[in-house]
Amino acid sequence: MADEKKSQQGEWSSRFAFILAATGSAVGLGNIWKFPYITGENGGGAFVLVYLLCVLLIGIPLMMAETLLGRRSKENPIHTMEILAKEAGAGQNWHYLGWLGVAAGFLILSYYSVIAGWASAYVVKAFFGSFSGASPSEVKAIFDGFVASPMQLIFWHSLFMLATMLIVVRGIEKGFEKSVGLLMPALFALMILLVGYAMTTVGYFQGLNFLFKLDFSKLTANSVLVAMGQAFFSLSLGMGAIMMYGAYLPKDVSIAKSSMIIAGADTIVALLAGIAIFPIVFSNGLQPNSGPGLVFETLPIAFGNMFGGWLFGILFFMALVFAALSSSISLIEPAVAWLIENKGFSRKKACLWSGLVAWVLGFGTIFSFNVWANVKLFERTFFELVDYLTANLMLPIGGFCIAVFAGWVMKREHSQQELDFPDNLSYVLWSFLVRYIAPVAVFLVFLNVVGVL
């Protein structure tokens, strides 16, 4: 591969820009909305431990694998798999992996945009003081009333999708590096503030206990799968988003260090969200397993009752929307880059079509919370089905294949060259995790779920 080759879509201006963009992709609704509610549904501590192990043993090595594949080819994930398979002398079927990722991106974005729409609506609700002095039951009533209205959800979903498309149209370099650079630290600071509030509540220790006390009796085969799926989802792995961002990465940046920083930041934000939310749950006699509404039913109580809560509430939901935007653009970028690079679309046209598909799919999720709430397939609503299919099946399967490719198919000297470790031991460790631990773990979890084990 020629070293001077750059992606057609441009390149990050520095290592910092890459870390910022990839952290922007990783940190989002997955950390603040999803992690707390699935932790609540899966019993707390033991689930969190499995999640952390998955991040460490599967997530970080895989993030390195995805980044190195992308950087080596400098192309969109579909084309990357084609090029690298050829380079390694492997069959052409590998490009289906790129397809799987693009499909997962569309499906995730379709519901991601709906939930990000909720967060956007909450900026406005916070602004109009809807939460000020509100009791837990009032806060719940606000949420229930809101999601019961398809029209409102459609409005906010459309707005968010439009915003995503507008950012993606501008392309990667101009992108919105600056606003992400500003809002990520803001989100972080607000999370710390919320943890501070949680500490003042009577349920603080109960909340911590729930999050960190290991009770393996609550762990089922399915919760292990959900924890693993969440590691993929939260780190944006298994669908080519990080691969795509790797393609924009200059040659001289250390992939290992960047991956650890990104995964570390992502994990810290998720844990902070948990530490902020569960004390509020227990202090107010709420249920930890109340599902996708959890964040929207708890944090407004904090904002409604803390000093400066009006302003902090607005800022928090704004920061959450930005965090969601910096993730949603990475969900759609692989598809957009493929349409441009391989199908000759203009960036505008590529964005328009991709956005339209995800927007239409999003209606299924919107209706899952109201008119189709009782329409179930395999005991799941449309939203739950899409979520399960993507986070628990498509991403882990994608991750499994990426691990196999990077560990077994790609030539050693090529991965070694990209990773450029100062010592051999680090490479051996990475190689061991990617060849054995990651694929075997994913495989065993799947076996376990289908009941073979």
Ligand code: PHE
């Ligand atoms: N990681 C993002 C989040 O946690 C979601 C995401 C998944 C983004 C997959 C890109 C790819 O919110």
